[in-house]
Amino acid sequence: MAPQRAVKLSLKRPTSAVCVAGVEMLVDIRSDVPEGAKSFEVSGSSELEVFMVYDSTRVTKPTGEAHWPLDTNVDVVVKADKASKDLNDLKVKVSYLGQQEGGALGQSVLFLTCVEVSLDVDTARVGKAKRGSRNKKAWRWGPEGYGAILLVNCDKDSDRSRGPDLENSQLMSLEDLQDMSPMLLSCGGPDELFRSHRLVLKAPWSDCRRVRVFCARGGNLLSNYKQVLGPQRQSYEVERGPGEREIRFHVEGLAFPDADFAGLVSLSVSLMDAGPLPGAPLFTDTVAFRVAPWIMTPSTQPPLELYVCSVMDSHGSNEKFLGDMARLASEADCQLVVCPRVENRNDRWIQDEMEFGYIEAPHKSFPVVFDSPRNRGLRDFPYKKILGPDFGYVTREILYAGPSSLDSFGNLDVSPPVTVGGREYPLGRILIGDSFPKSGGRRMAKVVRDFLWAQQVQAPVQLYSDWLSVGHVDEFLSFVPTSDQKGFRLLLASPSACLKLFQEKREEGHGEAAQFEGLKDKAKRSINEMLADGRLRKDSLHVQRCIDWNREVLKRELGLAEQDIVDIPQLFTLRGAYAEAFFPDMVNMVVLGRHLGIPKPYGPVIDGHCCLEERVRALLEPLGLRCVFVDDFLSYHRLLGEVHCGTNVRRQPFSFKWWHMAP
Numbered sequence: 001m002a003p004q005r006a007v008k009l010s011l012k013r014p015t016s017a018v019c020v021a022g023v024e025m026l027v028d029i030r031s032d033v034p035e036g037a038k039s040f041e042v043s044g045s046s047e048l049e050v051f052m053v054y055d056s057t058r059v060t061k062p063t064g065e066a067h068w069p070l071d072t073n074v075d076v077v078v079k080a081d082k083a084s085k086d087l088n089d090l091k092v093k094v095s096y097l098g099q100q101e102g103g104a105l106g107q108s109v110l111f112l113t114c115v116e117v118s119l120d121v122d123t124a125r126v127g128k129a130k131r132g133s134r135n136k137k138a139w140r141w142g143p144e145g146y147g148a149i150l151l152v153n154c155d156k157d158s159d160r161s162r163g164p165d166l167e168n169s170q171l172m173s174l175e176d177l178q179d180m181s182p183m184l185l186s187c188g189g190p191d192e193l194f195r196s197h198r199l200v201l202k203a204p205w206s207d208c209r210r211v212r213v214f215c216a217r218g219g220n221l222l223s224n225y226k227q228v229l230g231p232q233r234q235s236y237e238v239e240r241g242p243g244e245r246e247i248r249f250h251v252e253g254l255a256f257p258d259a260d261f262a263g264l265v266s267l268s269v270s271l272m273d274a275g276p277l278p279g280a281p282l283f284t285d286t287v288a289f290r291v292a293p294w295i296m297t298p299s300t301q302p303p304l305e306l307y308v309c310s311v312m313d314s315h316g317s318n319e320k321f322l323g324d325m326a327r328l329a330s331e332a333d334c335q336l337v338v339c340p341r342v343e344n345r346n347d348r349w350i351q352d353e354m355e356f357g358y359i360e361a362p363h364k365s366f367p368v369v370f371d372s373p374r375n376r377g378l379r380d381f382p383y384k385k386i387l388g389p390d391f392g393y394v395t396r397e398i399l400y401a402g403p404s405s406l407d408s409f410g411n412l413d414v415s416p417p418v419t420v421g422g423r424e425y426p427l428g429r430i431l432i433g434d435s436f437p438k439s440g441g442r443r444m445a446k447v448v449r450d451f452l453w454a455q456q457v458q459a460p461v462q463l464y465s466d467w468l469s470v471g472h473v474d475e476f477l478s479f480v481p482t483s484d485q486k487g488f489r490l491l492l493a494s495p496s497a498c499l500k501l502f503q504e505k506r507e508e509g510h511g512e513a514a515q516f517e518g519l520k521d522k523a524k525r526s527i528n529e530m531l532a533d534g535r536l537r538k539d540s541l542h543v544q545r546c547i548d549w550n551r552e553v554l555k556r557e558l559g560l561a562e563q564d565i566v567d568i569p570q571l572f573t574l575r576g577a578y579a580e581a582f583f584p585d586m587v588n589m590v591v592l593g594r595h596l597g598i599p600k601p602y603g604p605v606i607d608g609h610c611c612l613e614e615r616v617r618a619l620l621e622p623l624g625l626r627c628v629f630v631d632d633f634l635s636y637h638r639l640l641g642e643v644h645c646g647t648n649v650r651r652q653p654f655s656f657k658w659w660h661m662a663p
Helices: 173-181 192-196 320-329 381-386 445-456 494-509 525-534 534-558 613-622
Strands: 006-008 016-019 023-029 039-042 048-055 073-081 090-097 107-117 119-120 148-150 183-186 197-202 210-216 225-229 235-237 248-252 266-274 283-291 301-308 335-339 354-361 366-373 393-394 413-414 417-419 424-425 432-435 461-464 475-480 488-494 565-567 574-575 577-581 590-593 596-600 627-632 647-651
Touching: 006 016, 006 393, 006 613, 016 073, 039 048, 039 417, 048 090, 073 107, 073 183, 107 192, 107 335, 107 627, 119 283, 148 183, 148 248, 173 366, 183 461, 210 266, 248 283, 283 647, 301 590, 320 590, 320 596, 320 627, 335 432, 354 381, 354 647, 366 381, 381 393, 393 596, 417 534, 417 596, 461 534, 488 494, 488 534, 494 525, 494 534, 494 565, 525 534, 534 565, 534 574, 534 577, 565 613, 590 647
Parallel strands: 006 023, 016 107, 148 283, 301 335, 366 393, 432 461, 488 565, 596 627
Antiparallel strands: 023 073, 039 090, 048 073, 090 107, 119 183, 183 248, 197 235, 197 266, 210 225, 210 248, 266 283, 301 647, 354 366, 413 432, 417 424, 475 488, 574 577, 590 596
16 A cells, blocks of 8 residues: 655654554655765654565665665655554654764654544445445445445435435434445544544535435434535534544435436545645545445336226226226235325326336335326326335436327336346346337437436346337237246237237138127127238238337347247237237236236137137246236227236345346
8 A cells, every 4th residue: 555645854853743543654764864874774663563665676675783775765654553542652763874883873753643534334235334444445346346335315204304305404314314324434543633633524526416424423313413415515524522433424325327427426534634724634535335226126026016096087987997906916915006096186007107116225225116207197196105214216307398108107117137148137127118210209208218227237228119109118018927947938919929810710610700709889800800901910010020120129138039938919000100909908917926917808709718818828827827817998908008007016126236246
């Protein structure tokens, strides 16, 4: 370790200086040398380590009682490991000698006072800040990595708080301390020295608005915790009490990584001379934090809560749908949360309004809802009803234009963990729908895309979804869990598979079996009629080409083989240039463990069974999945949505720790 600074010596009078425990100090023995001096010798207190630094290829170490030559490049370095009990209780003496044998030509004396100044954080990622932590100035990814982690304090632990805790400059709840990262300042040494020196805690200007620090002064009252750094305060002169050797701090994050913020922040403490003229710090210790990213959970993670809206409008009530969801949640051992009409204002598309994820540090983890910028009837629900104790909130607003359909979060998904060409994505990869490359169509808002890319740990993949009227990726893909080595399957809507199935049924003599059998307000279409409908075939094959383009992207970006993909029969029609599902879109399902809530397709009934349902069962049930077909025709499908669009699921976080990966 390089010396922090050099201290000049004088032959006329003793020199006093301050050193820091564990930090090397260079003693400048050539600043004042007696005339005729050719060599020198150094002695020091037993509590001091005194050693020479030199180039062994140019300087020969003296033997016996020989002295070190002054005309060579030899430096004297001292170091103490413990804080002094009294001022100037450590001593270094330098004696200068001439060419002839005899007494010293002169002597310089250095009195040192050693203080302990160390700023420490949880670099080892064990949940506690420990004195003497290593590698605290840098941050490194991976299982052998190091560096402290900071949570964005975006939950709301106190009813007295109007919004997320990060908006409060004062501590509103002692429970809120659990969301903050520990930081420890060690400051041992004589009290007299700290009366003539200052300890200054500081954050760079660029980091001040992204971090807040509270100082703990003992006791269990809110008033015992004082904000000392934050958006309006860059530095703080530490208030050290007599004999106080440790001062504890709590640090909270105020901002997620984003386009203008890589996620790294630093804090430092400096030991300063308290003289009238400000000078350079005698010593500075710096620590680094990385702000924990927001992490999505794929549909293959176990469900915890199923959210659905209760609605009653001109399209009718969804009471039956609610009953079906209640039974499905019960079978999946999942809690049902019903958003009442007074809170959803008859906005049933709860998947589009928000996405559940979580943040995690070694000492704490909690869920965080990401509120989409669509701002329709459900716009207040995530903020007013989900934000709470240990449940965070984040959003991104579109400032200069209204949101498009692609800004809704039915257009946001995440894959299960995958390995692509030897590179691991242990938290999966985010999927967003976009326009066709270079087409200039609808896109997800840049503020949302920037946020998703900045999290780093779930490298996003852009798909092509602008060919759909609504434009959401959940209209043509879904992931289901399996118990085999792969652990999941990708389901893709497939017009080709549907046309092939209908062709098989016609050849078996079931050409008159009708689609939409049992629906009062929908004209039935026989298999023969559908196969003879040139426009339906043309539209569906156009959609198949769009899905096939995405299929190749997904195979390449998720490292999938054909056996990892299941084609779910589905037809589409075009309205103008955009596609809509011809019958309820079966891939737009809700996945609750092995229980699948699939839109009831109302397919041709053959031998008492819907042939579309039978084909889907044959594809999925051998994988250990249970298919439950839910009637969503009037309540959702007719409004261009399905079961997945009308539900939302909070899921278990990954067991894998995000800081163990290398993004």
